[in-house]
Amino acid sequence: MTSFVLNSRVVQTDQPPGTVLLDFIRLSSGLTGTKEACREGECGACTVLLGCPGSQGLVYRAVASCLLPLGDVQGCHVVTVEGLSEGPLTLVQEMILEHSASQCGFCTPGIVMSLTGFCLASTDFSFQEALDALDGNLCRCTGYVAIRDAARALCERLEGVESDRAVRVATLVELGVLPEGFLEAPSLVGQLQTPEAATTPEGGPPVLVAGGTDLFVQRPEQLREARLEFLSRRRDLDFIRLEDGVLRVGGAVTLESFRLSEVVGRVFPTLRDDLLLHSSTILRNRATLTGNLVNASPVGDVTIMLLALDATLEICTPEGQDRRVRLSEFYRGYKQFDLAPGELITEIRIPQPAPGTRFNFEKVSNREILDIAAVSTAMRLVLAPDGTIEDLRLSAGGVAPVPLFVTGLEPFRGRKPEGETVGLLARHVVEAVSPISDIRGSATYKKLLLGQLVRAHFSAEVLS
Ligand SMILES: Cc1cc2nc3c(=O)[nH]c(=O)nc-3n(C[C@H](O)[C@H](O)[C@H](O)COP(=O)(O)OP(=O)(O)OC[C@H]3O[C@@H](n4cnc5c(N)ncnc54)[C@H](O)[C@@H]3O)c2cc1C
Ligand code: FES
Ligand code: FES
Structure with a gap:
């Protein structure tokens, strides 16, 4: 059995722990405010809040319910948009309404949940943090200007508010960001039964599930009935x-x-x-x-x-x-x-790292956010007091069958990381790789790109 609190009610279910939470919410609980679109973590339509017991009470985070196995919410508080809508509109919902940040409304519950998650998790209620919190929510009709306006107005309303985590939920209830039901959640969660320990494995070790953001994209059907261990x-x-x-x-x-x-x-x-x-x-x-x-x-x-x-x-x-x-x-x-x-x-x-070490990461993808790299590279550089290379490590992604650690960089030690040396180094790295042409670019393009990204590691900004 899995038991958790769904909005303001305790739920116990014998559905397989590998059932995707989104399905449980919509199909078994009839809470259809949480939307289903991509089922791959790409759009944010299915966003809910997950409150897990921590040292300072329940710690809430916005998560994609389409990649979250039911067994992983054991002992937690799950909040859907219905859980925010028990009374008058919350402050986040008011801001969305005031700034006309919704049209067809399909993305709106997810956006409301992400912004509410921002209110719960933010360190300083800054506009930039609010925008970052929305980076997983796509909207195909309103456009993002109105949504940003709503987020900005929300931050203005939260300016100067006590940001201490220990009293965050109570503060947000007072401000109308959360309904009063949130105050009852810790005691409801406290009443939940602890599940029995897993039985001795039969047929091999269990599948280890960490975040599930790869596993539940790759094989959700198979995992539904599998024996899982939740890390x-x-x-x-x-x-x-x-x-x-x-x-x-x-x-x-x-x-x-x-x-x-x-x-x-x-x-x-x-x-x-x-x-x-x-x-x-x-x-x-x-x-x-x-x-x-x-x-x-x-x-x-x-x-x-x-x-x-x-x-x-x-x-x-x-x-x-x-x-x-x-x-x-x-x-x-x-x-x-x-x-x-x-x-x-x-x-x-x-x-x-030793004092004075530079670390730099470069990634190029089709979209800046929510996209895996066409090519990426990271560098750790230690400079000697005279400005020459004392130690250098480089890695490259998207250009070999494995995440590549570049070897053979010893000859560059003792040289200044500028001009001809950087050109030779870029050539050395490019010669070490064997990319394939695919949807993210041709092999030739990836090699050219990698050369440029290696040069970027030695830009004045990184070396300063
Ligand atoms: C929409 C979307 C966008 C993404 N964007 C990016 C991106 O920009 N960049 C990027 O790099 N990745 C991206 N990913 C891929 C994914 O989010 C990452 O690879 C993520 O770090 C996987 O971690 P997880 O905890 O969710 O792994 P899981 O799916 O839980 O597990 C992945 C594998 O690791 C094993 N595993 C996990 N922890 C352990 C452990 N402690 N010991 C042994 N085995 C373990 C699991 O058994 C499984 O085989 C994206 C995925 C999605 C769905
Ligand atoms: S349905 Fe698109 S992120 Fe979950
Ligand atoms: S309002 Fe239609 S998808 Fe955002």
């Missing part, structure tokens, strides 16, 4: 800490927690913006770093970044033994890598 339940895999010069990131950390982490911001200040190029907020709220690594796409954004950052993976075997693999040695061929069935990545270890 979001594993509190022991949800940590980010800096210890003895190593940034240690648990095997269930989401991209958005990583992106917004204070310690990550301190160690790698540019990652906060770089990671905005990865999917969208409603996906990053669920998608994990480890999922990106194990999906093994040659263009995985996080994978390309972590290759340049010299990450190492801590892996636990089914027998409980630990082993370590350097990410640069992890990939063996297209979608082949050093992880046996039943093995779990428990941790990603990233060395803290």
Whole structure:
């Protein structure tokens, strides 16, 4: 049985844990305000709020319900647009109405949920954060000007509001952003039964589900009946800490927690913006770093970044033994890598960069947001006091069957990263790759593009 709170009512269901939440909401609960369109995380029409128990009460995030398995909401509060509509219009809904930000209305519930998620999660209620929160919501008729106007007006109304997380829900209820029912949610969630532990595996290890944003696009039908293990339940895999010069990131950390982490911001200040190029907020709220690594796409954004950052993976075997693999040695061929069935990545270890290290990530895709790269590359550069290259690591995505770690860069050490040296380096990288022509561009185009992106690593802006 899976039990959770859906809006203001406790739900218990024996539907398979791999059932997609969107189907449960619409088909079994009759809550059709949550819309179905792409079923692939691309449009945001199915956005709901997911409130999970945390150290300061329920922590709410906007998520795509079309990629969220039912078993993963066990013990949580799920809020659909109906859950916001128990009384008068909420502040977000009022702003949408006032600024005529809805026409056919198909995208509107998703936009309302994303903006409400912004109110719940934002650090400073800034307009930029509100826009970022909408990066996964497509609208095909209103156009985005009116939606932006509604978002701007919302931020103006929230200006100066106490942003302390501990009292956020109460503050938002007072302001009319959330209905009063939210105040009851923690006690309802507290009454939920804890499910029995999974039984001994039969027929092999369970499928590990992290965010599900790859798995539930690739094989939702098969996963519906499969035995699943939800890594979001594993509190022991949800940590980010800096210890003895190593940034240690648990095997269930989401991209958005990583992106917004204070310690990550301190160690790698540019990652906060770089990671905005990865999917969208409603996906990053669920998608994990480890999922990106194990999906093994040659263009995985996080994978390309972590290759340049010299990450190492801590892996636990089914027998409980630990082993370590350097990410640069992890990939063996297209979608082949050093992880046996039943093995779990428990941790990603990233060395803290030496003072003065430059890190840069470049990605070109057809659309700036919500699109995977045609070509991407990341660089970690350490300069000696005289301005010459002391250490250099480069990775490249979309140009080989694997996420590529570029080798053979030692001869560039001791040289200044300018002029002819950068040209030679770009040529070296381009000669190391073997892209294929596909929907994202011809092989020739990808090589040319990669050469330019490598040069961009050494722009004045990056080197300053
Ligand atoms: C609309 C859309 C846009 C996207 N845009 C981008 C993009 O811009 N850039 C990009 O790189 N990707 C993008 N993706 C792909 C996807 O979001 C990422 O690859 C994401 O990081 C996958 O993480 P997850 O937690 O959702 O993985 P899941 O789907 O949960 O898992 C993926 C694989 O990893 C395995 N796994 C997960 N965690 C572990 C672990 N700890 N140990 C062992 N195995 C594990 C799972 O068993 C599964 O095989 C996009 C996806 C969608 C649907
Ligand atoms: S239906 Fe499009 S994101 Fe879920
Ligand atoms: S109002 Fe029609 S899709 Fe947005």
